[in-house]
Amino acid sequence: MNSLNAMFPLLTLIVGALLVLILEVSIKRENKTYLAFISIIFLMICGFFCVQSWGKDFSYFNNHLYLDNFALFFSIVLIITTILVTLISMKYLSLQNTNVGEYYALLLLALSGMLIMVSSSDLIVIFLGLEVLSMSSYTLAGLKRDDQKSSEAALKYFLLGSFASAFLVYGLALLYGVSNSTSIAVIIDHFKTESSLSFMAFAGLGLVIVGFGFKIAVVPFHMWTPDVYQGAPTPITAFFSIGPKAVGFAVLVRLLYPFWHVAYDSEVIFSLLWIISALTMIIGNLIALRQTNIKRMLAYSSIAHAGYLMVAILSQDTSSLMFYFVVYLFMNIGAFAAVIALGKKDKEYLELDDYAGIGFKYPWIGATFAVFLFSLAGFPPTGGFLAKFYVFSAAVREGLVSLVIIGVLASLVSVYYYLRIIVYMYMREPTHEVDINLENPALFLVLFLCLYGVLQLGIFPGNILLIIKQAVSSIAFL
Amino acid sequence: MAHFLFFLLAIVCIGAVVAMIFSKNQAYNALFIILLFVCLAGLFGLLNAPFIAVIQIIVYAGGIMVLFLFVIMMIDLQEGIPPERKRWTIGLSFLIAGVLIIELLFALKGFLFPAQAATAGSPGSPTDLGRLLFTKYLYPFEITSVLIIVALVGAMILVKKKDSD
Numbered sequence: 001m002n003s004l005n006a007m008f009p010l011l012t013l014i015v016g017a018l019l020v021l022i023l024e025v026s027i028k029r030e031n032k033t034y035l036a037f038i039s040i041i042f043l044m045i046c047g048f049f050c051v052q053s054w055g056k057d058f059s060y061f062n063n064h065l066y067l068d069n070f071a072l073f074f075s076i077v078l079i080i081t082t083i084l085v086t087l088i089s090m091k092y093l094s095l096q097n098t099n100v101g102e103y104y105a106l107l108l109l110a111l112s113g114m115l116i117m118v119s120s121s122d123l124i125v126i127f128l129g130l131e132v133l134s135m136s137s138y139t140l141a142g143l144k145r146d147d148q149k150s151s152e153a154a155l156k157y158f159l160l161g162s163f164a165s166a167f168l169v170y171g172l173a174l175l176y177g178v179s180n181s182t183s184i185a186v187i188i189d190h191f192k193t194e195s196s197l198s199f200m201a202f203a204g205l206g207l208v209i210v211g212f213g214f215k216i217a218v219v220p221f222h223m224w225t226p227d228v229y230q231g232a233p234t235p236i237t238a239f240f241s242i243g244p245k246a247v248g249f250a251v252l253v254r255l256l257y258p259f260w261h262v263a264y265d266s267e268v269i270f271s272l273l274w275i276i277s278a279l280t281m282i283i284g285n286l287i288a289l290r291q292t293n294i295k296r297m298l299a300y301s302s303i304a305h306a307g308y309l310m311v312a313i314l315s316q317d318t319s320s321l322m323f324y325f326v327v328y329l330f331m332n333i334g335a336f337a338a339v340i341a342l343g344k345k346d347k348e349y350l351e352l353d354d355y356a357g358i359g360f361k362y363p364w365i366g367a368t369f370a371v372f373l374f375s376l377a378g379f380p381p382t383g384g385f386l387a388k389f390y391v392f393s394a395a396v397r398e399g400l401v402s403l404v405i406i407g408v409l410a411s412l413v414s415v416y417y418y419l420r421i422i423v424y425m426y427m428r429e430p431t432h433e434v435d436i437n438l439e440n441p442a443l444f445l446v447l448f449l450c451l452y453g454v455l456q457l458g459i460f461p462g463n464i465l466l467i468i469k470q471a472v473s474s475i476a477f478l
Numbered sequence: 479m480a481h482f483l484f485f486l487l488a489i490v491c492i493g494a495v496v497a498m499i500f501s502k503n504q505a506y507n508a509l510f511i512i513l514l515f516v517c518l519a520g521l522f523g524l525l526n527a528p529f530i531a532v533i534q535i536i537v538y539a540g541g542i543m544v545l546f547l548f549v550i551m552m553i554d555l556q557e558g559i560p561p562e563r564k565r566w567t568i569g570l571s572f573l574i575a576g577v578l579i580i581e582l583l584f585a586l587k588g589f590l591f592p593a594q595a596a597t598a599g600s601p602g603s604p605t606d607l608g609r610l611l612f613t614k615y616l617y618p619f620e621i622t623s624v625l626i627i628v629a630l631v632g633a634m635i636l637v638k639k640k641d642s643d
Contacts, residue, residue: 061616062614062617112624116621128618132621132624139631139635
């Protein structure tokens with residue numbers, strides 16, 4: 001195997017994106033669905049290359065590109081996310097007047113940015129990957145150009161994203177100044193040789209964490225999330241709630257796990273993250289209680305979930321973090337798919353009142369949505385329950401009992417707003433007519449796949465746990 | 479000769495900054511900054527860093543200042559800051575100026591009493607830089623090409639006319 005082979009997943013995505021761009025220009029067709037199929041084919045090829053490199057631990061370009069199982073696991077999770085998002089976008093784009101073919105190319109490019117980030121442990125490469133991801137995300141958020149909210153979302157995301165990048169670059173520069181290297185392993189090794197963490201190193205590490213804090217949307221860096229999630233096209237919101245978060249956490253794992261073993265001074269960073277995690281769980285869930293717009297509510301719910309994932313980071317248990325992500329992928333995309341299903345030409349039903357009586361009028365959408373909401377709230381036998389259970393039990397093993405108590409209480413609070421939707425769907429009389437466009441086979445496929453994923457992970461999680469175990473054991477902190 | 483050039487460039491630099499501060503016309507301000515950047519580039523050239531000098535001109539004098547000029551052209555700045563906000567801005571400028579003076583004092587201290595020789599590498603000759611970019615940093619370098627494509631495509635989608643209209 002040479003370095004070209006190691007780059008195949010990335011190259012596939014970029015070639016796919018360029019092909020979509022060229023076809024969009026050269027074939028003028030009103031129906032853009034064929035572009036979605038092309039990008040799905042490329043995504044599957046990319047996934048095939050990732051699966052093929054499983055267990056081989058490629059490392060190329062002076063360790064700038066490092067394909068361990070951990071990177072591949074996250075890559076595959078992200079590829080699945082993108083496939084599902086592409087499927088739910090197909091009908092949505094023409095219904096909601098967002099009919100641009102470049103959409104699929106930008107999705108592929110955003111994914112390539114994420115793959116760059118997860119398969120490297122060099123901060124420069126991670127930063128470049130982040131910029132590729134961010135640039136395409138800003139555009140995707142603003143794609144509904146007739147909609148003021150969408151433009152606002154794009155601008156807000158752009159400004160705060162640039163802000164976050166600035167933090168990250170500043171932190172990176174300080175870390176480089178301390179250790180004379182941008183590789184995470186060398187930086188951490190340098191920390192080990194010093195008797196105590198210098199102020200510069202501390203500030204650098206802090207700024208890098210702040211930069212990623214914006215990307216994974218933890219309190220107090222979450223302010224942009226609700227507006228961006230509400231304004232962006234709904235499939236893109238689903239994408240934002242999983243993709244950037246997954247890569248943010250993957251990078252934090254690579255950065256922080258070796259750092260915990262630097263004996264001195266890591267307590268300060270640890271307690272800062274502890275506070276962030278507790279605040280994120282509490283504030284995310286409490287504000288979600290007051291939301292009546294479904295997309296805003298799911299935005300706050302995704303903030304709260306970032307808090308639970310932070311618990312997994314603090315308890316140094318990578319496998320529970322990864323399991324949580326797999327479950328979160330299915331339940332969150334499922335929930336957003338159900339929200340997208342409730343729409344017709346130029347109209348989306350996003351207010352809580354619109355959901356009254358949906359459960360009986362559209363039993364399939366209502367029932368699957370209910371399952372996803374139960375899973376997000378963490379009821380057995382869904383995957384959401386097991387995911388929370390693994391995270392919290394790992395935290396208890398590490399002695400983070402007070403954090404777990406906060407987490408459990410916060411997720412009890414969350415039950416209220418998840419169940420409120422179900423109550424509306426099944427126990428309220430509809431106040432106005434809601435008619436939706438049901439000719440959307442791709443969307444129903446996604447609903448079914450996500451339902452299967454959530455239940456499979458909740459009842460028979462064995463296979464995926466085995467894969468996660470292989471992935472965790474392979475993390476080498478190069 | 480080098481000393482003469484240094485003092486010439488330094489005086490023009492300071493003159494450009496002073497002129498920029500006291501000039502009332504925003505377009506002249508921008509032009510004075512361009513003059514400043516060109517002189518700074520000359521100073522870098524004197525310090526044996528031709529690459530940084532060129533970058534200074536291309537990126538700052540070329541790219542960023544043109545952007546500034548566009549902003550000045552599109553936004554009407556003639557009326558100035560309203561008086562109730564003026565006090566606030568002046569306070570903030572004093573604060574930032576104070577921080578800058580402290581930084582300058584630190585720099586002066588480092589210059590007068592050098593603690594250790596700065597461990598600077600090669601001062602960035604284009605050859606060294608190019609060699610590094612195509613060997614050690616090949617992968618990040620290639621990623622920037624993806625980044626540029628994304629930025630271009632994104633900008634074009636957001637500003638192009640809609641087909642349906």
